[in-house]
Amino acid sequence: xxxxxxxxxxxxxxxxxxxxxxxxxxxxxxxxxxxxxxxxxxxxxxxxxxxxxxxxxxxxxxxxxxxxxxxxxxxxxxxxxxxxxxxxxxxxxxxxxxxxxxxxxxxxxxxxxxxxxxxxxxxxxxxxxxxxxxxxxxxxxxxxxxxxxxxxxxxxxxxxxxxxxxxxxxxxxxxxxxxxxxxxxxxxxxxxxxxxxxxxxxxxxxxxxxxxxxxxxxxxxxxxxxxxxxxxxxxxxxxxxxxxxxxxxxxxxxx
Amino acid sequence: xxxxxxxxxxxxxxxxxxxxxxxxxxxxxxxxxxxxxxxxxxxxxxxxxxxxxxxxxxxxxxxxxxxxxxxxxxxxxxxxxxxxxxxxxxxxxxxxxxxxxxxxxxxxxxxxxxxxxxxxxxxxxxxxxxxxxxxxxxxxxxxxxxxxxxxxxxxxxxxxxxxxxxxxxxxxxxxxxxxxxxxxxxxxxxxxxxxxxxxxxxxxxxxxxxxxxxxxxxxxxxxxxxxxxxxxxxxxxxxxxxxxxxxxxxxxxxx
Numbered sequence: 001x002x003x004x005x006x007x008x009x010x011x012x013x014x015x016x017x018x019x020x021x022x023x024x025x026x027x028x029x030x031x032x033x034x035x036x037x038x039x040x041x042x043x044x045x046x047x048x049x050x051x052x053x054x055x056x057x058x059x060x061x062x063x064x065x066x067x068x069x070x071x072x073x074x075x076x077x078x079x080x081x082x083x084x085x086x087x088x089x090x091x092x093x094x095x096x097x098x099x100x101x102x103x104x105x106x107x108x109x110x111x112x113x114x115x116x117x118x119x120x121x122x123x124x125x126x127x128x129x130x131x132x133x134x135x136x137x138x139x140x141x142x143x144x145x146x147x148x149x150x151x152x153x154x155x156x157x158x159x160x161x162x163x164x165x166x167x168x169x170x171x172x173x174x175x176x177x178x179x180x181x182x183x184x185x186x187x188x189x190x191x192x193x194x195x196x197x198x199x200x201x202x203x204x205x206x207x208x209x210x211x212x213x214x215x216x217x218x219x220x221x222x223x224x225x226x227x228x229x230x231x232x233x234x235x236x237x238x239x240x241x242x243x244x245x246x247x248x249x250x251x252x253x254x255x
Numbered sequence: 256x257x258x259x260x261x262x263x264x265x266x267x268x269x270x271x272x273x274x275x276x277x278x279x280x281x282x283x284x285x286x287x288x289x290x291x292x293x294x295x296x297x298x299x300x301x302x303x304x305x306x307x308x309x310x311x312x313x314x315x316x317x318x319x320x321x322x323x324x325x326x327x328x329x330x331x332x333x334x335x336x337x338x339x340x341x342x343x344x345x346x347x348x349x350x351x352x353x354x355x356x357x358x359x360x361x362x363x364x365x366x367x368x369x370x371x372x373x374x375x376x377x378x379x380x381x382x383x384x385x386x387x388x389x390x391x392x393x394x395x396x397x398x399x400x401x402x403x404x405x406x407x408x409x410x411x412x413x414x415x416x417x418x419x420x421x422x423x424x425x426x427x428x429x430x431x432x433x434x435x436x437x438x439x440x441x442x443x444x445x446x447x448x449x450x451x452x453x454x455x456x457x458x459x460x461x462x463x464x465x466x467x468x469x470x471x472x473x474x475x476x477x478x479x480x481x482x483x484x485x486x487x488x489x490x491x492x493x494x495x496x497x498x499x500x501x502x503x504x505x506x507x508x509x510x
Binding site: 112 | 362396
């Protein structure tokens with residue numbers, strides 16, 4: 001684990017202390033502290049560094065994007081959604097705590113992300129905090145993560161999923177949150193508007209690539225290596241890049 | 256419907272335009288625009304007026320608290336939670352759109368509430384916007400709405416629910432969001448810290464009363480009058496004030 005990932009893990013550990021009501025905080029910590037590569041927070045920290053900002057100004061955003069990412073995994077894994085049993089090498093949240101608690105753990109994490117941004121950014125100018133909150137919120141909502149998931153669900157088992165639709169799904173399920181992480185890092189780090197727009201452009205270019213790599217891993221690695229039920233996207237007739245382009249072309253695309 | 260409720264309805268209608276992906280926006284609008292007394296937003300507007308603030312400064316908060324309230328109803332009604340079929344005289348969200356869409360509609364509404372506060376408060380000083388966001392987030396999270404719901408779920412069917420626990424549930428499921436509405440109204444309305452603390456105290460005193468009245472309505476009114484499945488709290492062995500105190504004493508308590 002990198003130095004930065006360790007910093008992020010410490011911040012996340014501190015973000016959700018174990019307190020009453022115990023069950024909800026246990027469930028939140030279970031998924032939030034289950035490992036993960038912490039790609040989004042690390043990109044957020046890097047973006048802050050790029051514009052010459054201080055880590056202390058941006059750690060709340062780094063934590064918030066990982067908290068939102070975790071929330072989306074918990075809800076996506078629910079039986080009424082993708083119905084996954086395994087995530088990061090462990091049983092999914094609802095398998096351990098029940099569907100009701102898993103729904104609530106996601107809700108609590110989502111509001112925690114915004115609370116964190118509002119309360120743990122002392123020293124940052126409030127207009128920058130408001131902008132970061134706006135970036136994060138639009139990445140999650142009905143034109144962000146949720147849009148990607150609803151189109152993804154509606155395309156399962158259908159034959160008419162083309163590359164355009166697949167790109168729509170991945171832009172919304174993956175790229176938008178990456179963009180918020182990177183843009184939020186630059187905003188809280190004190191970047192000027194030119195710098196912020198430059199990192200936004202950069203984030204857009206890496207966002208899609210990230211998902212192609214992830215889709216390829218899903219086909220080529222075993223469940224044990226990845227810690228989640230692999231090959232499942234193919235089994236459940238979900239649209240993936242390898243399925244649509246063929247594995248070899250997808251690997252080339254990911255280049 | 257009062258003049259204020261109409262203003263709130265117009266703001267909510269505008270907050271969720273019907274756009275692609277259609278299904279998620281239809282689901283969000285279905286529950287958000289289903290009527291409701293708009294008690295929380297009206298209190299929010301009143302609180303702003305009390306400190307001499309302008310309506311335009313606070314409408315985003317008034318909308319946000321109703322959006323959060325709606326989200327909590329959608330998720331609480333899910334089969335894995337309270338399993339309700341009827342709400343405000345209409346089939347519940349998941350009955351119409353499916354459990355998956357209902358989960359996502361709640362998620363999208365929750366993030367919309369914060370986006371709204373961050374983007375529709377031009378003219379308000381950003382430090383006040385950040386404070387309002389913090390109030391709202393803490394009212395929803397694992398020490399707010401979610402805490403109330405998880406303790407509520409864990410107490411169903413149990414014999415050891417006493418008045419203390421019931422008060423805990425209602426303070427968290429109802430009073431905290433009312434408090435955020437009223438405090439947020441005063442904060443965005445430009446109230447000084449003394450005024451904000453005074454309305455907070457006022458909000459706390461009315462929060463509990465509100466729930467006692469609601470519990471009594473659940474026992475004494477018919478489903479048709481209320482537009483939700485009444486008597487259900489008693490049937491499902493949920494702790495309510497009338498059950499614990501007896502209907503007559505609860506009525507007295509509600510004054």
